[in-house]
Each structure stands twice: as C-alpha cells, then as structure tokens.
Amino acid sequence: KAGVTQTPRYLIKTRGQQVTLSCSPISGHRSVSWYQQTPGQGLQFLFEYFSETQRNKGNFPGRFSGRQFSNSRSEMNVSTLELGDSALYLCASSLDRVRYGYTFGSGTRLTVV
C-alpha cells in the first residue's frame, strides 16, 4: 500500500511570504503529526491531528497552523516566513494512538531566502 506522501518535495520562499505543505497519510491512518527537522534542534513536534481535530500542539508560534480533512489528508501552513523557518518538514501518520509508532513521509524541504 502507498506510504505517506508529502508535497511538494522542495520549496523556496521569500521572507514574509506564506506557504502550505500537504500530507496524505497511509490509507486507514487517522492520526497525522507534523515535525520540523533542523540540524541544530533535531525533530521538533508541531502538531497532531486526529479525525479533523487538533489533538496536540507543540511550542511553535501561531504563524504555524494546520488542519486535517475528512479523508485524513492534512495541510500545514506557515505565514510570514522567517529565515529560521528553513527546515525539513516531516509528516507522519499512525493508525490511532501513537503507541504503535509513526510512518513518516519523505518530507518537504523548505528554504526561506
């Protein structure tokens, strides 16, 4: 079965712009989580959605937001981009509770110039 699909793979944006990233989870997975990965900070949790509801949120500013649709696909949005937002954004899906582990997508590499 298809894995977790993230689009686009690469993005280059200018400071001040906004960006939307997309994630399609594994079929049947209802939980989608987003992480930011950087060399300095490693993997940092952004938020988790389950059945269209945000279940958990990490310590990121309000410029970072997300949503989940009825088909479990998820999007995350970053407004007013800053240079420090340059990172690999990873989406992960799981069946239900995280205790079973995530399946990760390949990520979207965002570069802010």
Added chain:
Amino acid sequence: AQRVTQPEKLLSVFKGAPVELKCNYSYSGSPELFWYVQYSRQRLQLLLRHISRESIKGFTADLNKGETSFHLKKPFAQEEDSAMYYCALHGGSQGNLIFGKGTKLSVKP
C-alpha cells in the same frame, strides 16, 4: 518534563564489532519507547518498539526503568547499519513522540 537524551552525536565502529547506541529518558510514568533509523537519502523509519520486544536487523533494545534507559544494541555491526538513529519517547499525557537529537552510526570496513 519529558525528555530523551542521546549522549553520542557520532559513534564509529569497525565491521563485526558490537554496537551500543545509548538512550536515556526522563518521564515519571510508564513510557513507550521507540528506535527510528534514517539511512542516507531515505525517510525516517521505525526500527523497533519496546512493547513488541522484537529484534529487527539484529538490533535489540531493552527498557531499563531503573536506569531510565533504552539502549540499542547489536552484537556484530555491518556496514549497511551506517545511518542516523533516533530514540523516541511516547508519554501518556501527550500524543506525540519526543525524539532525541540522534546518533550517527558509522561502520567502517
């Protein structure tokens, strides 16, 4: 606060040598722990979960609640084991996984 510590950024061993990747956690309840691996140019993937008590690709990890550790071990390292390894914790109060900073394992021929 929940935290995962991987004290080694880089671990270099020779092929055939034993490997131990250290992971310590901070959590007051009953944790669920995972090891993830990222090979070069590949996505992050689940290696093993402590609840499964499994051995994957020759790797094992035992949860030691007394020492709050979940070290990853393999008796004989192979060159194809070279990768980035992340330890992760799932604590009950939060739905997300908390990751350590990772250890880069390099297995030399």
